[in-house]
Amino acid sequence: MSEHIIQAVGRKDEGKGASRRLRRSGFIPAVVYGGQSAPKSIQLEHEKTWIASQNEWFYSSILTLEVDGQRESVLLRDMQRHPYKQLIMHLDFQRVDANQALRVKVPLHFLNQEKSPAGKTAGVVILHELNEIEISCLPKDLPEFIEVDLGELKVGDIVHLSDLTLPAGVEIPELKLGKEHDVAVVIAKHAREEAEEAPAEAPAEVPAAKVTKKDEGKK
Template identity: 60%
Template sequence: MATIHEVNAEVRSDEGKGASRRLRHAGMVPAIVYGGDQPPKSIQIEHRIVMALAKHEWFFSSVLDLKVDGKSEKVLLRDWQKHPYKLQMMHMDFQRVRAGEKLHTSIPLHFLNQEKSPAGKTSGVVISHNFTEVEVACLPEHLPEYIEVDLSTIDQGDIIHLSELNLPEGVEIPELRHGPEHDLPVVTVHAVKIEVEPTEGEGEEGAAAPAPSASAEASSDEGDDAGEDK
């Protein structure tokens, strides 16, 4: 049975920038609910509740039970704005979810057992996570909170593509409908090339010429003496 995540909110009557500013000063977060066969609804949620919920990954990717003045409806958090530098949520947008209607949303990826893999135990090998989330399509009741990616057997040179992800029943990746070229690599493993820097005086232009040998110096001195005798 899917976990129920409940969020309590209230209807708000005042709208506009001034009203939103007053709400934030009062410790509330202005928000809106839209979609479905109902008109948009302006709501407000206590900021302390929002910040507590925002600590959980599921708050941003799961179907939520939004209770507005006692009435519940299924929604997804579609957008949110945070303050540029304060620990403050400024505004949120929720989209209504209808039973029997497919939804499209991004789901986080959880990478497991990387340290146990052959690649994870090999020095000089880098395991790259090219995506941290993936867009899926499914009915609301099939929406997972995350998708696990098991890396326990991954080795140097291996690649895990979108098509190789272990998806729950009823869940698909729309990107794959567009052809093989859209089957992007989620994880890649490659060795790091280590370049050895030349030691001082080796392989550099303008390096000092080797000192002449003693015999060469002697020959030069004899030649000079002969020139002076002439």
């Protein structure tokens, strides 16, 4: 697993006014919490952080947060974005304990879909019902993503959570809740089946004819 270093600086000024000033200066207000240490307010350069945020690992990997020269392992737990501008408004990082299991959502990478029997069959749609899953593992076992090999996928096949091949030390907590939680991840079906299952639109209501006094006289 590659190391991803995020640079930050501690800050003392807090509150909405201080946060607005930081953003105008090209910085992002953030906080790091958890573990044996008290929560700490920090700030990060927006441009560098924005570039990092375009990568998948930023959301699902253990990050090395360097604050004023001191490093600690963290996970990104929350990101607040501007409603329409390309701006990160605030970040929350959680400290990681090497001996404590994590629950983290990681992306799914689908492999060999086009090479599969289903992928080569005309008129077949392959639905990705999930694009990420929540896993549990120790920090040292955390994968950046889970691969789903669809090379043998045939028409009519359904890949469930329990069918996924997980790295050593990784489990899916949801599967412990019962069979009903073993949901579909991938479904291969004929396009006509997809169309048949689509909910039909309710017929438009025909407005009642307006009866005039002239019409009443014709009865």
